[in-house]
Amino acid sequence: MGVGVLERYEVETFLTLAEELHFGRTAERLRVTTGRISHVVRKLERRIGAPLFERTSRVVRLTPIGARLADDLRPLVAAMEEAVGRAVEAGRGLTGELRVAFVGESTAPILLRAVALFSERHPDCVVHVHEAPLATTRSSLRDGTIDVLIASYPFDGMANGPALLHEQRVLAVAADHPLAGAESVSLEALAEHPVVQYPAVTSAGFKRDRTPDRTPSGRPVPKGPVGNTFPELLSLVAMGRGVLPVGEQTRRYHPRPDLAYVPIRDAPPIRRGPVWLASNTTARVREFVRAAVDANPAPVD
Incomplete structure (x- = not known):
């Protein structure tokens, strides 16, 4: 039995009751009625085909099948919560890793100034710097090998920030x-x-x-x-x-x-600046682009 065949509220109700072993406290924690808790438990027991709890007027206990189900579900739910937490951190936080690259030597100083300022502001985020071959710049952004690229405009199909370099x-x-x-x-x-x-x-x-x-x-x-x-x-x-x-x-x-x-x-003039995949606009990407702008005074159009 895996989490995939159960609704989220069913898993939450079952595991909370398995922890509290009390319908009233479970209902308070989940902010529902005790009748709702009883309904969910009966539904689960019908689906499984066996009692999950022994209930008397004074005591609520897990049956052996209920105890095994709780033991199986807890690590799965914990893993799901950790996965969601990592995703939230990746989207919001400024820890982890950021992969940035430049195309051509003329953009390297722009990138390195941005990396220095970004690293000063966000020391817990590790920045990896690469030179992107001309032939793989687009595919590297699409497959996530690179998060932000300093390249020439126009760069079709990608988000881009302010131009940081203008060249005759x-x-x-x-x-x-x-x-x-x-x-x-x-x-x-x-x-x-x-x-x-x-x-x-x-x-x-x-x-x-x-x-x-x-x-x-x-x-x-x-x-x-x-x-x-x-x-x-x-x-x-x-x-x-x-x-x-x-x-x-x-x-x-x-x-x-x-x-x-x-x-x-x-x-x-030729214009160069940050380029990234729009669907990969994480907090790290936004903050790196901000650092790139701050570290490289904008040219005059």
Whole structure:
């Protein structure tokens, strides 16, 4: 006999009476009438097919079958209560663990400042820091491997917090490319050169933002080869296979003699910030996002 075949109120009534061995005290604890207690017990006994209590005018005792049922149910109920308690703590509390990650080196300082402030505020919560591969960012959020990711917007289908970093866009080109020496370029230049593409797992919104199908005037943008990682994308550019719009921080974190980075004068900035699965919006996630905002003064739009 398991908890699953009994209603919650039946289990609660039975175990309370098994503890009190008194109908009046049981009724007081459960805030019902003694008649209600008697009704529930009789219903259980009919279902089981044997008496659970011996009742006289003075004494209430468990029968051997009743005692065995109580012994079997108590640990099951305790385990259920512990499971619910852990779930409540996970949703509400700030103990336990939080898994956070960054995509690309430029977002690592943002994440680390957030981790430092969050850990200072909530020392009982252990924070694990990871670098998320470009190809698995979405799946890691969905399966719970990562709770919060610092990544580029837009990030389709996910909740996201305020942008914590704005970057001017630049065009990555091979060092010997005709545009390498230009002071700046327009987005219209994308119509004249193949654009290296992000992997298929990247969201549609992100692709439209980074590697649009058309220029602002409507000219089609030729598609270049696909890279699976950011260093691979840059290597394709260095090989002359195409160009790629990136953030200006790429100059700092990916300086290469075979690449040049040319400012795009008419492109909006790239925005980066916290991203998480909406259904995983726990207190820990909310507090981490708050710490990320507090630790990283908001850029001006």
